[in-house]
Amino acid sequence: MSTNRYTTEFWQGNQACAEAAIAAGCRFFAGYPITPASEIAEIMSDKLPRVGGVYLQMEDEIAAISAVIGSSWGGVLSMTATSGPGFSLMQENIGYAIMTETPCVVVDVQRAGPSTGQATKAAQGDFMQARWGTHGDYESVVLAPNSAQETYELTLKSFALSERLRHPVILLSDEIVAHSREKIIIDRSRNALVKRRFSKKGDMPYGAVDADGHQFMPKFGDGLNLLVTGSTHNEFGFRKTADPEVHDRLVRRLSKKIQNARDILEDYQITGPDKAQWGVVSYGSTSRSVDEMMLIVSENKFRALRLRTLWPFPDDAIREFAESVDMLLVPELSLGQLSREVSRAVKGSAEVIPVNKIGGGVMIEPHEMIRVMDKS
Numbered sequence: 159m160s161t162n163r164y165t166t167e168f169w170q171g172n173q174a175c176a177e178a179a180i181a182a183g184c185r186f187f188a189g190y191p192i193t194p195a196s197e198i199a200e201i202m203s204d205k206l207p208r209v210g211g212v213y214l215q216m217e218d219e220i221a222a223i224s225a226v227i228g229s230s231w232g233g234v235l236s237m238t239a240t241s242g243p244g245f246s247l248m249q250e251n252i253g254y255a256i257m258t259e260t261p262c263v264v265v266d267v268q269r270a271g272p273s274t275g276q277a278t279k280a281a282q283g284d285f286m287q288a289r290w291g292t293h294g295d296y297e298s299v300v301l302a303p304n305s306a307q308e309t310y311e312l313t314l315k316s317f318a319l320s321e322r323l324r325h326p327v328i329l330l331s332d333e334i335v336a337h338s339r340e341k342i343i344i345d346r347s348r349n350a351l352v353k354r355r356f357s358k359k360g361d362m363p364y365g366a367v368d369a370d371g372h373q374f375m376p377k378f379g380d381g382l383n384l385l386v387t388g389s390t391h392n393e394f395g396f397r398k399t400a401d402p403e404v405h406d407r408l409v410r411r412l413s414k415k416i417q418n419a420r421d422i423l424e425d426y427q428i429t430g431p432d433k434a435q436w437g438v439v440s441y442g443s444t445s446r447s448v449d450e451m452m453l454i455v456s457e458n459k460f461r462a463l464r465l466r467t468l469w470p471f472p473d474d475a476i477r478e479f480a481e482s483v484d485m486l487l488v489p490e491l492s493l494g495q496l497s498r499e500v501s502r503a504v505k506g507s508a509e510v511i512p513v514n515k516i517g518g519g520v521m522i523e524p525h526e527m528i529r530v531m532d533k534s
Contacts, residue, residue: 165344171309171336172197175265175329176205178313179237183351184263185211186236188225190218190244193277194333195267198239219244223251226262231386233377235317235352239265242284243274245291252326253292254388256412259324259364261354261375263316268332268442270519279519280333282442282491285499288328289469295409297416299423300328300469302441306340312466317352323419324373330468332491333519334443357382362393365411373415416470424472428479430461436531437483437508439476439500441465444489444522451524460487460531473503480508485534489513489522 169177176198179187187202189195203213212229216222222238229236240248245266255262268284270276288300301316303309313329320327357366357376363384366374376382385395390405398404416423429452438460440448445464452462463479465472480486486508488497497512504510513530515522 163345163347165346167342167344168339169306169310169342170197170339171303171306171331172267173201174306174310174342175239175313175331175336176201178310179263179317180205180209180211181349181351182235182314182317183353184235184237184317185209186214186226186229186234187211187238188214188216188222188229188236189238189240190216190222192219192241192244194269194280194336195239195241195265197336198265198267219247220251223248223255223264226264227251227255227258227260230260230262231378231384233354233356233379235261235321235354237263237265237317239267241267241269241277242271242287245284245287249287249291253294253296255326256292256296257388258386259373259412260326261320261324262326263313263320263329264326265313265329265331267336268330270517276517276519278333279517280443280491280521281516281519282332282444283493283495283516284330285468285490285492285495288330295413297413298328298469299323299325299416300330300467301425302330302466302468303335304442304445304464305335306338307342308466309335310342310344314348314352319423321352321354321375322372322422323415324375325416330442332443334446334521356380363395364391365393371419420470423467423470424475425466426472426475427464427466428461429464431458432461433482434458434461435484436460436487437479437485438462438487438489438527439465439479439496440489441468441496444491447522447524447527448489451527454524455528471499471503476500476503477505477507480504483508485509485511487511487513487527487531489515489527491515491522
């Protein structure tokens with residue numbers, strides 16, 4: 159069904175991701191089939207050629223992220239999608255993309271690990287990997303949808319942020335979100351193609367920013383004599399691997415451009431009363447159970463904070479939220495990666511009680527969280 163402005167679809171999360179990528183202007187996808195992300199590659203292989211794009215199935219995930227980086231330097235909005243084991247293989251080149259300031263979108267549909275784990279079952283064990291997976295000092299940009307609707311919206315946002323900041327953006331989904339088929343309402347007025355702002359002759363290849371804070375991106379083939387290296391380099395791309403001042407200046411600039419963009423990166427939703435005995439912090443599919451719990455328990459029992467941006471982690475917002483409650487409940491499909499970060503942020507201002515569930519890809523049910531609150 160459609161109107162002049164709105165279209166209603168019935169998509170699973172992975173399809174919403176692929177459709178949103180094409181709507182954003184993505185015209186290159188390289189990937190390798192892996193459960194539970196394979197539908198994204200399958201749909202892109204069918205639809206990208208129809209809009210003048212290119213799909214490549216690579217021999218592995220290392221090759222996939224390498225191809226995406228190369229395509230981006232060729233001037234094309236580019237994406238790959240994978241799950242935990244493939245995400246692990248991509249980490250070195252994610253660091254290379256950060257160091258070379260290469261915009262791209264990496265989708266990680268989480269499944270149970272470590273290693274092959276339970277390949278078809280949901281988990282949330284890549285929370286820390288998405289932040290700390292590669293080496294060195296750097297900042298990560300990680301968005302996390304909890305529905306097919308948000309997968310569409312946050313995929314669009316991922317491309318916009320990646321281009322603005324010249325930085326890879328990770329969309330952290332999970333099997334439940336990826337395979338839930340739901341009604342999606344698409345506002346076509348918000349489907350504007352993401353436009354890259356290309357450098358001109360005379361611009362520095364690295365660190366050039368316009369008046370809106372949007373990073374310029376050079377392109378191979380424009381006669382700019384580009385130097386692209388993962389080694390320490392100056393603003394013109396020249397390697398300076400023995401110069402401590404150049405390295406310090408480069409790494410601090412790369413980190414600060416993300417920290418200074420917190421006003422457009424931090425994204426969370428708070429529901430419930432202004433003050434309550436309990437506060438619940440969640441993200442992704444687990445937050446759907448929190449929403450259901452709010453329909454069951456007394457409306458004054460707890461308030462909820464749901465993260466849509468995981469990294470940079472919203473320390474100030476978490477601390478302020480903790481001051482409005484006595485105890486914090488942190489449900490997640492892992493052994494406590496989010497709860498440890500919440501504990502670090504609140505610095506003891508509220509007791510943090512984790513609710514952890516792993517194995518089988520089974521969601522944390524509302525009654526399981528209610529039972530923990532009743533016992534505490």
